Amino acid sequence: VEAGDRAQLTEWMEPLHPADIADLLEQISASDRRRLVQLYDREFDGDILSELDESIREEVIAALHPEILADAVRDLDSDDVVDLVEDMDAPQQAVILGALEDADRVAVQQALSYPEYSAGRLMQRETIAAPEHWTVGDAIDFMRNSTELPEQFYHVILVDPRMHPVGNVTLGKIMAAYRATPLRDLVEDMFQVIPATQDEADVAYAFNQYHLISAPVVDDEGRLVGVITIDDAMSVLDEEHEEDIMRLAGVHEESSLSDTIFEAAKGRALWLFVNLLTAILASLVIDMFAETINQMVALAVLMPIVASMGGNAGTQTMTVAVRALATRDLTAQNAMRVVVREMSVGALNGLVFGLLMALVAGFWFGVPMLAAVIGLAMLLTQISAALGGIVIPMFLDRMKIDPALASGPFVTTITDVVGFFAFLGLASWILL
Amino acid sequence: VEAGDRAQLTEWMEPLHPADIADLLEQISASDRRRLVQLYDREFDGDILSELDESIREEVIAALHPEILADAVRDLDSDDVVDLVEDMDAPQQAVILGALEDADRVAVQQALSYPEYSAGRLMQRETIAAPEHWTVGDAIDFMRNSTELPEQFYHVILVDPRMHPVGNVTLGKIMAAYRATPLRDLVEDMFQVIPATQDEADVAYAFNQYHLISAPVVDDEGRLVGVITIDDAMSVLDEEHEEDIMRLAGVHEESSLSDTIFEAAKGRALWLFVNLLTAILASLVIDMFAETINQMVALAVLMPIVASMGGNAGTQTMTVAVRALATRDLTAQNAMRVVVREMSVGALNGLVFGLLMALVAGFWFGVPMLAAVIGLAMLLTQISAALGGIVIPMFLDRMKIDPALASGPFVTTITDVVGFFAFLGLASWILL
Incomplete structure (x- = not known):
């Protein structure tokens, strides 16, 4: 073609x-x-x-x-x-x-x-507003006489004389009512007004949380300036998710398959660079124990297992925390309980997998004390992975930094450093 | 309180x-x-x-x-x-x-x-349908006389005599038209009919892609049985995202902060167990080179860096691939081009970080050949991470397995095994 x-x-x-x-x-x-x-x-x-x-x-x-x-x-x-x-x-x-x-x-x-990513950028300016005292008949006549109605609209917005929105009436209700019915009698229970300067992520949250279909947008003085509809909120929600998922993996959030090779490489290089630094930091820890490894090479064989399991547990906890912060399920009220819970989860899985790994190492190398060391190191690493995975996102969120963006490197550093330090440190202390 | x-x-x-x-x-x-x-x-x-x-x-x-x-x-x-x-x-x-x-x-x-996660479960059964020949006036009178209208509805669905939906008319258009206007003249351009057995993820995709507000649901014979509205599609989209993000991190997708400690630990244990197996596999590779490490302990110090950088690059590529598959940006048509692109990106970042790491290792240990070995190993690992990160999700998707769920362990195994094998293998071949 x-x-x-x-x-x-x-x-x-x-x-x-x-x-x-x-x-x-x-x-x-x-x-x-x-x-x-x-x-x-x-x-x-x-x-x-x-x-x-x-x-x-x-x-x-x-x-x-x-x-x-x-x-x-x-x-x-x-x-x-x-x-x-x-x-x-x-x-x-x-x-x-x-x-x-x-x-x-x-x-x-x-x-x-309006600021970038604000409700003011997202809204459409075309609205159908009606004075509070209008009846269904007034509204229908007004719409029949309008030459330019918005492409899509779902509510007639009731406004007071100063153009402050006071209620939403769905078109379905208007249609089903007789002409003499006052619009005021048909307003929806659920009514949310959105300030034009509100962040679009908060707008999407409100639509999702309160099942809104459309919501009026107001300026600083509370006057109606536009309307946001659920399809706009749905796109924002989709973008926010995309951003979270990309940032968690350390990919620039605006990457797409149509980027050039050079753009794509650049979009991932920052995170790889940060990871290089944390990996070198972890290597410095290993270097401290070079003498120990020299005396027992099995340590070099087993140590990546401890770090890898820690990294994994850390990523799991961190992802749960980042999601819970984004959906506002994790708040100042339940923070303490969630931290204790995550640490208990880490301790429980640390016990299970520490024991399992101790058995494997025991059979593999036939050194009971080595088995004990790796089991204990695994337990410590799992607990600190859980702690890091929950506390770091919460701290970044408190500092107004997107936890999805920055948690990864910190969590990995903690799990690597703790993992190697616990395993090699315990080994040099107990085994040699 | x-x-x-x-x-x-x-x-x-x-x-x-x-x-x-x-x-x-x-x-x-x-x-x-x-x-x-x-x-x-x-x-x-x-x-x-x-x-x-x-x-x-x-x-x-x-x-x-x-x-x-x-x-x-x-x-x-x-x-x-x-x-x-x-x-x-x-x-x-x-x-x-x-x-x-x-x-x-x-x-x-x-x-x-209807099957779980199908459109039939998602839809509401209450619809407003009108015969094709009705006018605006007929529709308004019908609605005024109905005692039980749906809570929320946005379209009147035009149906033929066999109850097959043939078009949507928005309430806004009906409201703005005169009573004598035939509904047929007001139908929307965009009209999608959803089979009741369609998967809800496909429904959400259609709403997002085509900016639908509501869509009629039909049974096997094409008869109208219900309607799905955008707010339902938005919740599904939200759940699908949650699922993707949780699965990518290896957390059971129905986990929530209100699970008990035992449930939460269980929800993460499967992935930790799989990770344990792959980590042991990687350790077996290291074990093959125990003798080499014994002769040069610097290898033990540096080897986690190669594996960690590979794991990171693999996760990045995999996340991009999983997202692109979910949004249908990655299809059979452009698969080959995307694979080549990802490998080029891997090679480019492999060159940059291989060189950087060679410099670091050179200064650190003062052994030029060690520097060359780690640089080369890094390049190989980055390319294979890119290849694994793109091919594995595509393969799983072709096999009808959710790539978000199962890609991680495979990709990590590849990057770990290739990373350790390339680094230690090159070292034993070149250095000793």
Whole structure:
């Protein structure tokens, strides 16, 4: 199909959803992408741009004719345009903004005036608000006479005379009620107002926790400035998860399969470098016991087991802690209980696996005291892994540092150092 | 507050959302929980049960009076009741089902007849369907005359005479149109029908990918049987993420902070056991070179660095691969390109960190050939870590095994074995 047949390509792409076209563009090679975009340009839809990964998006924008780009952008909702331009550099941003109609441009610029990752950036400005005293009939007539209703909306927002939101009425309730019913009688129990400066992660949390469908956004004075809908919150939740999972593994959170080799390597190098430092630190511990190892080479054979088991237990506890902090299940109220619990879990598994490993080492090397040493070292390492795995994320969270980002290196350092020190130290003390 | 003052407790809990009360119950100790539930029982809301973690939920149900439990359950939507009873054992399930009205009980039992984690379990049975030929006025009159409309609904589903869904009309469009407008003229472009047997993970993917708000669910014959709304899809997405993140870290995916110590230890023991086996395997490799280490103890000091860097790089690549498989960014089409890319990334970082580590080892031990050996071993380990990190998840996915669950042990085994083998093997070959 990429052989240059524009008509056939267009026909073939016709039934695809913009999100699928974006996925397709992400999966093919850069040269195929450029050709495809240029062949398909007459039909190019702004929604495809919204769905693209950032790195690819810039490439596609560069490949599009300015006029086609302008057409594509004009069709988008204002919140999608904000999403599109917020990471662009100034000249490219100016091109896109220049393509918009005046009203849209003002809306986009106003949204950009809110901090990055805030509710103000996420919201759509188009809302349906109604004075508190309106009836169902007033609302229906108002909507029938509006020329520009939002693409998607689920609630009519009741506002007081100062434009402060006071309640949500679902469209379903309005539809089922008689025209004379006051809207006030139909408001939902659950009503949350979101400040425009609130962090988008907190917005996603509120939607997920309280099963919100849409929520009004207000400015500093409490006046209605926009609305956030659940589909926006769902994307944010998805991104936050992606970020957590990537950060836990030490991969730059904006990495994607369409990065170049060099970008991808760079995105992972920082963590590898930190890991190198902690690994060298652990090696220094081993070096302290070089003489002991020289006298009993079995120690060198067994020591990675202690460290590896510790690292694993530490990662487990840390992941549980990071998740619990993100879902706000771990709070100041239950912190102490959770720490004690994790240490008990570590001690329990330390006992089980320490005993198991002691048996293995005993049979393998036939030195009972070596078996005792590795069992004891395993127990100590498991307990400290649990302690490090829970306390470090909690501490970083208290310091306002994302625990998913920074916990890993600290936890690994602790488990490696404790593991080697406990095993080799006990060995040199008991065995030699 | 837990001192027994029922009136004050009720007053204090009054403004809290059921989800917050559930969180509170999860965070306090078991004895406080029992007392709080018994004090608060008159006001106990079914939604609190829905929001609770499974392990806690059983405890709370046991603490509630049967009558209060029955009252609480009767207020719930049928999909919430399904969620509540699906993991219960038969006698407890019978108690809850017995408390329901006949129609609700049939609905719940029908939902339970669909496979676990399917769209049929997730959907709500209450839908608003309209014949294709209806007008806006017909729909409004129908809704005004209905006594039992669903709690939340966003679309009127158009159906043909055989009850096959043919289109969605948003309530907003209906509201803005005149009474004579045929519903057919207002249908949305984007319309996805979900088979009742579809896996809930695929449902969540479709909602996220196509920005769906609600989608009709159909049976084997294509007849409308229910509807899934975006808030259900959002919870599934959240659970899937939780599962991925927990499985990647080797923690049982249903673990929660409210598990007992014994449950928590058990939930992590499997992975620790697998890790023990792979660590012993790696130790066997070291044991093969015991003689070499005996001649040069510096090898024992440095070898954990090679393995640790390999393990890290493997985890990074594996996480990227698992995520890309979950989001369907990694497919059969681009598999080859991604494998080559990952290996190049591994080679690039292998070169950088191999060189760096060679310098460190050179200065540390003053043996140029040792420096060369560790540098080369690092390069080999980084490349094989990248290869293992990408190929293993892809292979498991092809075998229909969740890559998040099983990739870790395989990848670690590869990086450990290759790391120790490359470093010690090269050392015994070149240095001695």
